[in-house]
Amino acid sequence: MYTKVNSVAVRGIQGLLVSVEADVSLGLPEFSMVGFLSSEVKEARERVRTSLRNAGFALAPRRITVNLSPADVRKEGTAFDLAVALGILEAYGCLPPGCLDGLAVMGELGLDGGVRPVPGILSMVLAARQAGLSACLVPQENQREGSLVEGIAVVGVRCLSEAVEQVRRPGFWKGLPGARGRQSEPSPSYPVDFAEVKGQAALRRAAEVAAAGMHNLLLVGPPGAGKTMIARRLPTILPPLTRQESLEVTQIYSVCGLLPADTPLLAARPFRSPHHTCSAQALVGGGRIPRPGEISLAHRGVLFLDELPEFSQNALEVLRQPLEDRQVHISRVHGAYTFPADCMVAAAMNPCRCGYYPDRSRCQCSEAEVRRYQGRVSRPLLDRMDLCVEAAPVAYQDMQSGPAGEPSAAIRRRVEAAWQRQRERFSGTGIYFNSQMAGALLEQFCRLGPKETALMEQAFQRLGLSARAYHRILRVARTLADLEGEPEIRERHLGEAAGYRGWDTCGKEMR
Amino acid sequence: MTEREMWYWLASLPSWSGKTIGQALDRLGSLEAVWNARELPVTPLQQEEAQRGRREPERLAAELEQLERQGIRFVTRSCPDFPARLRRWKDGPFFLFVKGRLPPEGTAAALVGSRKCTEYGRLQAEELGRFLAGKGVHVISGLALGVDGAAQRGALQASGYSCAVLGTGVDVCYPASHRTLYRELEARGGLVSEYATGSPPLPYHFPLRNRIICGLADVVVVVEAGRKSGSLITADWALEQGKDVLAVPGRMGDPMSQGCNRLIRQGAGIVAEPEDILEALGIRTGKKKKTAPELSAEEQSIWRCLGTEPCGLDWICQESGQPVSAALMILLRLEMRGLVRQVGAGRYLRLPR
Incomplete structure (x- = not known):
């Protein structure tokens, strides 16, 4: 039968x-x-x-x-x-x-x-x-x-x-x-909070801006300056996942067998921190039977690449395409696979091998060594990092007796408001965040007034900016304006955004 | 066999240093005698090398012609355009390979310092190079990374003359990352070496090339030097040649300035401001009064906490009491006015004025 x-x-x-x-x-x-x-x-x-x-x-x-x-x-x-x-x-x-x-x-x-x-x-x-x-x-x-x-x-x-x-x-x-269908929504809880970060005004600000526009963030600084600490707390200031997003994330984790037995629905934004010995396949997905990689596991969350220059060249280069498309495509003989990969990348690196450049009284690296170290991260990848900040070592007084920082919940409220503004602006365009703006959209939504145009023109010439750096500044300035609730980009937004271009000047200085 | 060819023969022997040549000339009396001598007062290796070159005199002439075609001049002490400063001096080179122009008549200062310099040293070197070139002083240096390159770049920026003395063949750009500077010096300044074309950067070349740097200059300025910096050798040569040495002072206890500070203690002149170098060169200057830049109260608050050492954004915000967003805007304005510079990913320093 x-x-x-x-x-x-x-x-x-x-x-x-x-x-x-x-x-x-x-x-x-x-x-x-x-x-x-x-x-x-x-x-x-x-x-x-x-x-x-x-x-x-x-x-x-x-x-x-x-x-x-x-x-x-x-x-x-x-x-x-x-x-x-x-x-x-x-x-x-x-x-x-x-x-x-x-x-x-x-x-x-x-x-x-x-x-x-x-x-x-x-x-x-x-x-x-x-x-x-x-x-x-x-x-x-x-x-x-x-x-x-x-x-x-x-x-x-x-x-x-x-x-x-x-x-x-x-x-x-x-x-x-x-x-019976729907269950009650679990609320996300994170073991860390921004309140634990003392001092570090510059890093905190950069983290907030990055979260508000889902900009990729590059943290540069000596060992022990709190780069990892900041990155770990990034998910806590992102607005909670919607139910649809939760399902997407849970689906990926379920397929990978990484879903904890007691939490059927993931409510917290993922934070993935692959080790720098990670292979290209493990990072973007792959294998004979393709499986999602770290970038997909960080979908709707944060992918943190600590010690960026230590990652293999190959692994970093394959990241470029998913960062643009927010998807990973893998082709095999028996078919093509697509994994979602819409995440924010936070990367941390030392400025040189020993970590103390440009502090010459502590850094023992020669110029060639510094350049070689920084050269391990390719230009195209750096170009995808909208914000670059330097992490300075924390002062002892701050660490011991400084006041507790602003808690994540308060920062998250501002970020949520900025997200709301972006959602309204971009409805129907297929993108959701300022960091995704390119070409025509950039021109449409980042129109500058006469004063602002003059400032950018001057900055472009005096600071020798590249066209890519110029666009990065515009995108970040748009987010800064959104954080303030300002409909137009003002001079102060451009000025601050230009302060985060950081890495662009570095190569020039170190001839 | 012309005299020029005989000099070129000596120049093309890698194992023959200037000292060996000097001794052979002293012992045998004349260049002609060295060329004809069966037994040379040198080591067997040097003897053999010399012998090999002597066997093919026609090749020497051909190589000299080849150099001309490459735009490299070979000048010896008997040439009229051989630098007068080097001709008078016993330990000076007997010949030079030249690309570009040899230093024209006029005062010249050597600006030297560490390859591994701080941002402060680099900025000061560039600024001093620019300042001296602007006053018509030739800047002599060694094309090295760090201070040397920065000083020469500054001089070229001010459309002055700058000459690099190389520790390699004159056709070798070392370090390779100074390619642009090398080409600019070839076009607008000069490149000089006593080593045959194609010579690699051997460690013992550099102390000897330092003697030429110093020989071409009227005064030696050490911009930044650690305890064991090679630029201290240049200072020693200067003393031997009876030239003034000036040093840019560093902070007390700063390892990157130990060499400079020690020179000052030993009696070197101090460069407290660029005009001090002109004074040492005997150029009279009407000292102009420095005016503080006009700054708004906000700008002042940021400007006040900046120094010549790069400081982090966090520190600036804390000291000035400005929030990060405002501080970045003010820093951008100051940077565009040429008052501060961003180094690294987010550090700022005051530019020398």
């Missing part, structure tokens, strides 16, 4: 509906699985056979054929086990015919017949809803995560026998507690 059960495969971070077809017929006893399967899917044969027996189903020896269709898409992961087991049971006639219709079944089986959690449930349930299915059968541990999706019932099961019990009752999902 032939049966068909729906399950879902994960490609990239998208779910793809897969039909698990099972056929039981007379012939030599054999259990074969086909459908372009990876080895972990093929191993399902052993798991299913044993767990069925241990769950108490004594099945007569027959020829069993299982096909996962579409048969030209490679299937990976262990989430098909439960669907295969239920399909076989139905094909044997152990289940009422048609009881699996309109259902998507996901879960890994243990030899004891238990159902184990799998990564990527959120993407799977989303795909099932899109396909118009009415319920999902998922491992109990994944139930809370799956039920984040509205408009589809998600039922958790602990073991194979429980799953069989459930599906035997027609319409079993109706009225189950798991079927």
Whole structure:
């Protein structure tokens, strides 16, 4: 007898509906699985056979054929086990015919017949809803995560026998507690706060401006100047994630198996700080079966690159395209993958190997060494850093007795107001933040008055700015005006923005 | 065999230093005698090298012609345009390879200092170079990183004459990062070396080239020098040649200025302001009165806390009581007026006036 059960495969971070077809017929006893399967899917044969027996189903020896269709898409992961087991049971006639219709079944089986959690449930349930299915059968541990999706019932099961019990009752999902949709929104909590940062007026200001316009931020300074401390606190001054954004972030973490068991929905903005030995693939995503990289895990949050010049050239260069597109595209023989990568990059670096340049009484590096060190970060990448500030070492008095800084919540309120202004301005343009302005939009939204034009002209000539630096200053000035609630860019905004261009002059000074 | 070719023969022997040549000439009496001598009063290695060059006299002539084509002049003591200052002096070079112009008649000052200098040293060197060139004083230096390059760049900015004495062949730009300066000196100033073309920057070349730097100048100014800086060798040469040495003072205990401060203690002149150098050169100056820049109260508050050492934005804000946003705006204005300069990612210093 032939049966068909729906399950879902994960490609990239998208779910793809897969039909698990099972056929039981007379012939030599054999259990074969086909459908372009990876080895972990093929191993399902052993798991299913044993767990069925241990769950108490004594099945007569027959020829069993299982096909996962579409048969030209490679299937990976262990989430098909439960669907295969239920399909076989139905094909044997152990289940009422048609009881699996309109259902998507996901879960890994243990030899004891238990159902184990799998990564990527959120993407799977989303795909099932899109396909118009009415319920999902998922491992109990994944139930809370799956039920984040509205408009589809998600039922958790602990073991194979429980799953069989459930599906035997027609319409079993109706009225189950798991079927109720929306849960209460968790509020984000961060273990750190800007109140702990004492002194550091320049860094605090730069962090606020960067957050307000989602500008990339470069922190330069000697060791122990608080670069990392500031970067860690950046997510705390970003407005909380919307529900849609939370789902996007959770989906990525779920696929990567990084979702904490007790928090089905991520509410805090991600902060990712990959080590500088990180490979290009780990940073932007990749691998034989492409998986999201750090930049995608930092989606809607902050990607912090500490010790920027220590990263491999290759890793930094591949960052350039995702920073522009806010997406990562990866092509493989069997298809192309797209991962979201809309994050703010904060980078920290020492000005030279020893970290003390230009303080010549402490810095022992020769000019060539300093230049070589700074040259490790390519110009095109530096051009994508809208703000550059120098971190100065904290004075002892500040550290000991200085007043506590302004708390994150207060800064966040100002940032939120600036975001609101940008949302209104950019509605319908496809971008959301000042940092994303380019070309025509820059001209449209950063029009300068006569006084401002004169200032920029003078600065352009006196300071020898490049065209890129000029645009960076305009973008940052727009954010400064938004923070103040000023509709037009004023001289003072340009002046401050020019102060953050920093790195641009450095190369020139060090001839 | 012309005399010029014989000099070129000596110049093309890498193991023969100026001292070796001087000794051989002293011992044998004349250049002619050195060329013809079967046994030279030198080491076997030097002897062998000399012998090899002697075997092909036609090649020497060809190479000299080749130099002319490359725009490199080979001048010896007997040439009329050989610098008079070097001709009078026993330890001076016997010949020079020249690109661009040799120093014309007129007063000249050597501006030397550390390669690894502070931002302050660099700014002062540039400013002194500009100032001296503006007064018609030639600036002699060594094209090195740091102080040397900055001083020569300053001189060229003021459209003055500057001459670099190289420790490499005159056709080698060392350090390579001074390519632009090298080309500008070739076009508008001079490049001079006593080493044959193509000579690499060997460590022992530099103390010797310092003697030429000092020989070409009337006064030596050490802008910034640490305890072991090579520019102190230039100062020693100056004393030997009986020339005035001046030093730009540094702060007490500052390791980057130890050399300068020690020179002052040993009796070197002090450069408290640029005019002091003119005075040492015997140029009379009507000292102009310095006027403080006209600044608004806000600008004054920022200007007051800046010094010649770069200071961080945080410190400026704290000292001046201005918020970051206002401070950056004021600093930009001051920078555009040429009063301060931003160095590094966010440090500022006062420019010398």
